[in-house]
Amino acid sequence: MLLYTGAMSTLYGLRTYLFRHLGGLALGLLFVITSNASALLGPLVLGRAIDDMRRDGAHASLLLSAALIIGVAILQGGLGFGARYTIVGVSRNIEYELRNAVFAHFQKLELAYFQNRKIGDLVARAINDLSAIRNLLGPGISNVFNTGVGFALTVVVMAHIDLRLTLYAGCVLPLVTVVFVVIGRRIEQRFKQVQEQFGAISAHAQENFSGIRAIKAYVQEDPEIAAFNRVTHEYRSRSIAYARISSLMWPAMALVAGTAVVMLIWLGGNDVIDHRITVGQFVQFNAYIGALTWPMIALGWAFNLFQQGNASWERINEVLTYTPAIADHAETRAVTSVNGAVEFRHVSFSYGAGEVLHDINLRVDSGQTVAIVGPTGAGKSTLVNLIPRVFEAQQGQVLVDGVDVRHLPLQALRRAIGYVPQETFLFSEPLLDNVAYGVEQSDRLAVQAAADVAQLSNDVADFPQGFDTTVGERGVTLSGGQKQRTSIARAVIKDPRILILDDALSSVDTYTEEEILRRLRGVMAKRTSLIISHRVSTVRDADVIVVMDAGRIVERGTHAQLVAQGGLYAAMYRRQLLTEELQVDDSLPGGRAAEQQVAQLTGGDARSPEEIA
Numbered sequence: 001m002l003l004y005t006g007a008m009s010t011l012y013g014l015r016t017y018l019f020r021h022l023g024g025l026a027l028g029l030l031f032v033i034t035s036n037a038s039a040l041l042g043p044l045v046l047g048r049a050i051d052d053m054r055r056d057g058a059h060a061s062l063l064l065s066a067a068l069i070i071g072v073a074i075l076q077g078g079l080g081f082g083a084r085y086t087i088v089g090v091s092r093n094i095e096y097e098l099r100n101a102v103f104a105h106f107q108k109l110e111l112a113y114f115q116n117r118k119i120g121d122l123v124a125r126a127i128n129d130l131s132a133i134r135n136l137l138g139p140g141i142s143n144v145f146n147t148g149v150g151f152a153l154t155v156v157v158m159a160h161i162d163l164r165l166t167l168y169a170g171c172v173l174p175l176v177t178v179v180f181v182v183i184g185r186r187i188e189q190r191f192k193q194v195q196e197q198f199g200a201i202s203a204h205a206q207e208n209f210s211g212i213r214a215i216k217a218y219v220q221e222d223p224e225i226a227a228f229n230r231v232t233h234e235y236r237s238r239s240i241a242y243a244r245i246s247s248l249m250w251p252a253m254a255l256v257a258g259t260a261v262v263m264l265i266w267l268g269g270n271d272v273i274d275h276r277i278t279v280g281q282f283v284q285f286n287a288y289i290g291a292l293t294w295p296m297i298a299l300g301w302a303f304n305l306f307q308q309g310n311a312s313w314e315r316i317n318e319v320l321t322y323t324p325a326i327a328d329h330a331e332t333r334a335v336t337s338v339n340g341a342v343e344f345r346h347v348s349f350s351y352g353a354g355e356v357l358h359d360i361n362l363r364v365d366s367g368q369t370v371a372i373v374g375p376t377g378a379g380k381s382t383l384v385n386l387i388p389r390v391f392e393a394q395q396g397q398v399l400v401d402g403v404d405v406r407h408l409p410l411q412a413l414r415r416a417i418g419y420v421p422q423e424t425f426l427f428s429e430p431l432l433d434n435v436a437y438g439v440e441q442s443d444r445l446a447v448q449a450a451a452d453v454a455q456l457s458n459d460v461a462d463f464p465q466g467f468d469t470t471v472g473e474r475g476v477t478l479s480g481g482q483k484q485r486t487s488i489a490r491a492v493i494k495d496p497r498i499l500i501l502d503d504a505l506s507s508v509d510t511y512t513e514e515e516i517l518r519r520l521r522g523v524m525a526k527r528t529s530l531i532i533s534h535r536v537s538t539v540r541d542a543d544v545i546v547v548m549d550a551g552r553i554v555e556r557g558t559h560a561q562l563v564a565q566g567g568l569y570a571a572m573y574r575r576q577l578l579t580e581e582l583q584v585d586d587s588l589p590g591g592r593a594a595e596q597q598v599a600q601l602t603g604g605d606a607r608s609p610e611e612i613a
Contacts, residue, residue: 031083047284091138120203136309371539374548418496426475
């Protein structure tokens, strides 16, 4: 009952894919029926051949019987191949479609979904769990069909030979159900535990590979090896516990089949002695019981596959049934173009219980450049992330061209935005593809032009294969500044109506920054631009500078106006000027010397310019 309930739940969940391949499944079932029907002919021919041995002309009869048995075996093998090929082919096609559906659904989910889950576990679901579902739909269904049809047809023929012997043999078969009920639920539970632990291993390995530089820098190889050993030890323990319980299925099946054979030999032998059936019929009946042995064992294997598939479908279904928090909805409007005017109306936002933004009101006209500065944790990045709906405003409204961004098509909104985040991500692809990542069609001239704006062209000239150089996973072969400039070029080539630079020049030197800004001014003059930076030199030419502190806007104005006000921005500006002018004291380590001198001149404020910014 547990197997039936779980299997029906899983198959019902997969009904869309099954209906799509109903023709293939029907053809496979037809092959199964004909294959099992042909399998009944072999024991029939064998039984009659044995009975014919006492008659005249037995030699000719034996030759004919041998030829028939060979022919039946060839027919049965061909039909069996057709059954497995068809049904397993359907399972592979469904796996392909389901894997694409899962990946497509991952792409629709909001950033917070991935922040709250281990990436390794999600990868395990997209690989291991989908393979388990494919085994359920392929070998699992194939063996269930084969056992069900073969059992039904064989029992009918056996009953025709001797109903009493058939009933005796049938008395043992309910033991199979008992085995299913007793062992089945534990198999499913333990397999699910194994899959969850495999996800933990994947997550641990993924984090280590991504953070290998930090691990080596802090000499943490041995502790990480020990931690990985603990995770894999738990995986081994769970796998052994699963193997221990699932391995009971095979001897249980053999016990059931063996008991049936023992009963047949005892009772059937007496029937032969008493002349109720012939020797040939007894051999034929025994062959049918033997023919049922493998399907019964295969049914146990299929049961394991169903248990694994049920557990894996639960994990996959958790992903597929998760409703994206950020998506288009019934109130979404169709738009043909975006001009780029941005407005925040009484916007507030919190991460959990901590409020990050409080009652933000800010308007950025189309074509205007607005800079946002403030201390670390002031909410600057969170604010600009609300525009492309990376996060959703919890209170108030974020508007683009006077329309709430929640009412704009998500893809149209994001296509209109070029975003350079704080943390640059590059794919393990040629530099050309990384720069052109955000556009559907591009040529080398467009990539070259974007690279010129980002001051990346001189670096590319030194690369082994120029723009065709593969940058490695996460751009590992590039420096921090080269990664940032690649990200800037990626945003520029997109030709967006709204350009967001989130501390996009923090890893480049002052001279390169000036050159990039000089070229970006021509780009930003045609579009709405929002710039987050800790350097006054980056923001001083903005039309409006907004100063944030503790999630609130505390100052706004031009560079000259804010310096004249003598507030937080003016303090940041004075401190940065002093830091640039002071020479580094050789008695103090690194560039922190200038900062400490500045602290003495500014009344003991030991914060760095970045911390004040």
